[in-house]
């Protein structure tokens with residue numbers, strides 16, 4: 082590589098071939114199996130998949146938060162060019178909160194129940210940014226105001242249990258934003274909340290991302306949540322990315338049958354009442370000793386013999402839209418595979 | 434002040450459940466009381482599913498518990514299958530229990546972790562002395578909900594996913610052949626993919642077992658797939674009740690409209706709506722005067738702070754009234770009949786609450 086030209090700033094987050102396994106009495110759980118993903122400044126990337134597909138382990142591994150003895154993380158994660166895999170928790174403390182921060186599904190477990198919310202914010206400000214008591218207090222109030230908490234001067238003195246679920250999630254967002262991270266990872270930030278509060282929190286995250294030009298990863302099991310709010314989406318199944326592309330392409334030209342299934346099962350206001358939902362039958366596989374072949378094959382309406390023998394790899398059609406499927410949705414091969422199964426009534430076999 | 438009125442009651446002879454002027458209060462502090470449910474009136478016809486929708490804390494679960502009298506409401510009446518539950522003795526009420534079953538939001542914690550699946554489902558049958566053919570019945574009902582009694586029956590709840598535990602809860606509830614199934618946010622803790630499986634399952638079981646359902650959720654899109662009628666609740670009171678198709682097509686209450694707006698559209702070409710319902714549900718300890726929604730309502734006027742709106746019929750597309758669609762709002766989004774001067778439209782003949 083030449084060094085005469087000015088190097089462009091490195092990608093904000095660059096994940097390559099990340100693999101996380103857990104040694105358990107049942108065998109080795111391959112929770113993340115060779116994932117590569119980029120997130121740039123100002124951009125929102127969605128990660129979507131069912132419970133157990135590896136979304137949380139992926140995001141926690143990327144930020145060095147998987148530290149259990151029985152866990153092994155390999156591959157590469159570069160944050161602003163700096164390699165994170167293999168760093169000790171001690172070294173990572175310089176990164177957490179300052180360069181990258183997380184927002185979790187359950188604000189109650191993310192917060193310290195015995196500490197006033199104001200102190201939870203000032204703690205990190207004083208530690209990382211070396212602020213004095215008074216400055217930290219003023220910054221905490223300003224942060225609470227910026228995340229839409231009414232009467233922030235009074236709320237800094239509140240304990241988490243005195244706040245509603247939505248308010249608590251606003252507080253965890255304030256804590257995550259306190260030290261001005263470049264990257265914000267939100268792991269199902271609204272799954273525990275009402276739709277009305279979900280909308281408020283998603284609007285807030287979006288607003289903050291734009292205001293601070295952060296990169297954001299938005300993790301969810303609901304494609305509806307990422308539709309209007311992401312630049313790109315990666316769909317995860319059994320620890321792998323099975324489809325990945327610009328959000329519009331992923332919705333309109335979806336290629337993997339899992340993406341198709343996740344989209345079809347969403348109840349829509351535009352459907353007439355008592356519309357039967359097109360549920361994806363069955364459940365995700367056990368991640369111990371996954372058999373060869375496409376991991377989605379047992380639930381896939383288009384699965385052919387080839388799918389049970391060979392494992393499809395993520396391939397790019399050249400337009401930045403990648404998929405790992407032999408008989409993609411909407412292609413002649415895909416349509417034929419579906420029709421063949423329908424003729425053999427294979428689809429009935431995979432029903433729950 | 435009068436409550437929200439009885440306009441949601443219908444004159445039909447196939448009503449299974451009537452809830453009238455339901456009030457539930459809880460003690461707070463030394464002397465105080467909080468009204469979690471504040472004069473709620475509705476009915477559910479046999480074979481019908483009523484969706485009950487509102488934000489967390491608005492009183493949905495409290496309403497559900499008051500219906501099954503566990504615990505009984507502070508005041509108001511619950512008439513189930515012709516019987517006024519408030520007039521039944523403890524033993525009569527107990528014997529009625531199998532007819533009204535509930536399933537809950539958190540499927541895993543609502544099952545006894547130490548018992549095997551078959552025993553969990555069988556428990557009710559044993560309690561009620563229906564032991565004859567019980568094993569066969571348990572196996573059959575497990576198969577109905579998509580759990581294989583042979584391979585899964587001997588296992589314990591922690592070995593199952595959330596969706597499977599919800600299937601087991603449903604099997605347990607249905608084993609007693611209830612007339613009414615109350616589902617309290619049964620899919621709120623589940624992935625969309627599992628949610629779809631459970632919603633389809635409930636639709637199938639409802640038909641197969643001739644069930645009447647009260648289906649509680651916070652998401653109007655979820656309720657739409659299963660409901661015949663929908664009731665929207667806010668801070669202990671009903672805002673709007675109507676046939677599902679009509680309510681979705683012509684929401685009359687600004688809160689219903691806000692709930693519809695909040696449902697994310699799974700289409701990247703539909704821009705995320707700019708307006709969001711601001712703030713949280715106010716505390717039921719000190720509800721706003723007049724209309725309880727006024728502190729978050731984009732249409733609120735002076736009158737809304739002074740006068741509590743009563744439920745009144747929404748006018749139909751051309752024919753006038755008669756859609757069984759009612760709204761409690763001074764400035765509804767679609768035309769509504771003038772509020773009745775008194776509470777005359779009261780087919781069950783209950784005395785209005787104080």
Ligand SMILES: Nc1ncnc2c1ncn2[C@@H]1O[C@H](COP(=O)(O)OP(=O)(O)OP(=O)(O)O)[C@@H](O)[C@H]1O
Pocket residue numbers: 103105110111112130131132133134135136137138139149302368
């Ligand atoms: N500490 C651990 N030890 C062993 N296995 C683990 C551990 N953490 C996660 N796993 C396994 O890794 C897989 C992926 O889990 P993960 O939590 O990432 O899923 P997820 O997609 O975030 O699901 P959810 O929607 O439930 O949050 C699961 O099979 C899980 O059981």
Ligand SMILES: Nc1ncnc2c1ncn2[C@@H]1O[C@H](COP(=O)(O)OP(=O)(O)O)[C@@H](O)[C@H]1O
Pocket residue numbers: 459460467469487488489490491492493494495496717
């Ligand atoms: N046992 C109780 N003691 C005191 N307050 C309660 C109790 N149960 C519920 N509440 C209050 O009643 C209101 C309605 O609660 P709930 O019925 O659980 O709402 P929902 O099911 O709609 O989320 C809330 O303000 C809640 O805090």
Ligand code: SF4
Pocket residue numbers: 337338339375376377378379381382383384385388393405406407408409418
């Ligand atoms: S068609 Fe085959 S490769 Fe494609 S998703 Fe289905 S099982 Fe997997």
Ligand code: SF4
Pocket residue numbers: 686687688724725726727728730731732733734737742761762763764765
């Ligand atoms: S009565 Fe007034 S405040 Fe209440 S919903 Fe109607 S317009 Fe809004």
Ligand SMILES: [Mg+2]
Pocket residue numbers: 136137138268269
């Ligand atoms: Mg997770």
Ligand SMILES: [Mg+2]
Pocket residue numbers: 490493494495617618
């Ligand atoms: Mg509840």
